[in-house]
Amino acid sequence: MKGFLDALHNTTKAIEGLPETLAPFGLQCVRNNMKNGTFKPNAPLTKNTKNAGANPLFDTGETYASLTYKAGKEEYRIGTNKAHAPLINNGGVIKAKKAKQLAIPVNKQVKKRSEVYGVRKTLEGLERQGWKIFYRPHSIMGRAPLGGKAFGQKVKTKANRNNKGAEKGVFYVLYIRTPQIKVSSREFMYLSPEQQQAQQEMALEQLKAAIQ
Structure with a gap:
């Protein structure tokens, strides 16, 4: 027992x-x-x-x-x-909440800064450095000041280079804009x-x- x-x-x-x-x-x-x-x-x-x-x-x-x-x-x-x-x-869908569209960093360099400062402050910081920011339907682009440090993805055209005569720098794509992102399961x-x-x-x- x-x-x-x-x-x-x-x-x-x-x-x-x-x-x-x-x-x-x-x-x-x-x-x-x-x-x-x-x-x-x-x-x-x-x-x-x-x-x-x-x-x-x-x-x-x-x-x-x-x-x-x-x-x-x-x-x-x-x-x-x-x-x-x-x-x-x-899986699921990510939609913009406050803005009309999501702003997706174009590369790791932009992503890293955006994670620290956010998209708006990142763009404001660039403007303080002399950048010109352009909002397109599907992207946010920036023109660096003459001789400015590369940031983002350079637009690949022959004309996209520093122009001392016109005092214009190089064009870069900074963010891709889209209303939503579908995340695969x-x-x-x-x-x-x-x-x-x-x-x-x-x-x-x-x-x-x-x-x-």
């Missing part, structure tokens, strides 16, 4: 400990999904603003590093504190059937060990 009660106690204890035991495995599965998944490639503009044209779901690696788990008495949960995680996992927050099977086998091993 004592042996039965001991086995029952150990089994109960093992069951209660399963969420904490299995959670690290579940977390690694989600990380593997994110890192090794077959996703739709980034659009050219997106590649221009990412580190070395980073792969889908990766840029600084902050989202990947933020993935964590929380184990309870009967379950565990995998999650992240990054607000954009549901959007990149499920790149699902990683799940366990595949194979991963679920492996997790089930881990749980069974834990229970077997408890009653031996």
Whole structure:
């Protein structure tokens, strides 16, 4: 009788400990999904603003590093504190809120400054440096002061160069303007059937060990 009660106690204890035991495995599965998944490639503009044209779901690696788990008495949960995680996992549409159109940085250089100062202050800062800003239907462009430092994507035309006679600098595209952006679904927050099977086998091993 004592042996039965001991086995029952150990089994109960093992069951209660399963969420904490299995959670690290579940977390690694989600990380593997994110890192090794077959996703739709980034659009050219997106590649221009990412580190070395980073792969889908990766840029600084902050989202990947933020993935964590929380184990309870009967379950565990995998999650992240990054607000954009549901959007990149499920897909969706980003629309302009205050302005009529979104202003998307044309490259990493513009993106970096915009993340620090915002679009408006970035443009105001350029104007203080002598830039002329032009708002087009689908872009925001700027003409640098004569001999000014390159910023943005240079407009590729033969005439686009410093002109001392006219005291004009070079034209650059700074932002692409669009009413909305469609974000493709790149699902990683799940366990595949194979991963679920492996997790089930881990749980069974834990229970077997408890009653031996």
